[in-house]
Amino acid sequence: MTEGRLGRIWRQVAEQAAGRSGQVSAGDVCAAVVPGVQVTGAWLSAARGAEAGHLMRVTNDVSERLAELQLTLGEGPSLDASASGNPALASDLADGEAGFRWPAFTPAAYAVGAAAVFAFPLAIGAIRAGVLGLYRDRAGPLSDFQLGDALVFADTATLLLLDAQERAATGPGGQPAGLALHRAEIDQATGMLTEQLGVSITDAFTRLRAYAYANDLRLADVARDIVGHRLRLPPDPDLSLGDEP
């Protein structure tokens, strides 16, 4: 992933926070993604597991209706994204496929003004933080570029939600640490920490990031040391210093 894309999207999110003079939160991602990938509206719900979670932010009435409809009807792209941990993309609610997948939600969503719906899980592997939903009032897929951006918006929201849950450290400039990285070592180290510390995968990831931030180390380097058994994090979450070799 290019730093340019990350930086550009982070600035769009941070501008939303600056506009309301607040700290950057996942809700700002919800607001920024709408112009960012040219959709009509967005909603964001937070959840720590595969459940629907609670609605944190909507950008307009239709978004709110779409989120509510899914809870009422018990089906829809957001719920699928939550349950499966994978995106649910329907670029044309009228194409028959969507109606087959969500027989109750599809006509109801169409009736309230949505023609395309895209739901992205806010997840890193088994770590789950919620769902970001997008809709358009005209049918049509996200372009490859918009899809890439939408995924990075979702990654940003994921880390901001995890930070909000755990008050974990953020990286330089307030940008969540670890955004740029898809490294197997980070995922493996997170899995190892769940065992070492006896905590959930979400808490293990938070501890890993907090340690890297507190010690001014790169996440990938800390992860590599943990996987290589050169570093163990202390069990007490209030201590940010580990046993350096």
Place this chain on the structure above:
Amino acid sequence: MDGQLLSETFVELTDTMVADFDVIDFLHVLTSRSVELLNVSAAGLLLADPRGELRVVAASSEAARLLELFQLQSDEGPCLDCFRSGRPVTATDLSTEERWPRFADAAGQAGFAAVQALPMRLREQVIGALNLFRAAPGEFDAISVRVGQAMADVATIGLLHERSMRRSDILNEQLQTALNSRVIIEQAKGKLAERLGIDVNQAFTLLRDQARNHNQRLSDLARAFVDGTQPVTGPVSGARQRRPGAGRPRPGPPPVA
């Protein structure tokens, strides 16, 4: 070439519409069958993440996985050239290779002397690349290359489903599912390795074997294990495990990545 295994492989690779289709399992099948059928030592597979990077999603051995990672990290190598050009790329003797000096060194250290990279593409869209590695230098046999490309093509079409209206939605869902499943599997490998005091590759083999023995998707088992809702036990002795739905037990080592 084993004709029966070849035809079974194509059946497996076209069997993507079933309810329990697991894209990671599917891509592992592609890399393992490549090794079994194509007279190569190892195979690795990269897919494009729409975020703007290539990612390793399957490999037939740890050495192949590391070599794919090395290409991504050093930003050079046949798989990258193949992906960027959408055309096959061949290096028949890496000891004299000048296009990718760092890759050639790393490949030599990993015990590979020749490489063939095949694009996964449908018309203009390149979604990834399949890399075949051989321990001995020399030309790749033309029939193997054609069969390898055919397997990559069938796999690509399988991922795309080739249904016009929903194609981009389905492809993007599948790609993200593959990439996220990869993350879950790495998390599960770490947790299991730590729990049992084994290395992450042994952990992968245990996860893979248990998924096969229980007719469970690898990514489902990995997720359940990480979530703490399903245990993973030690090695199972006895007969070689089979892939659910496969026609007969397979020869050859299990994939490692």
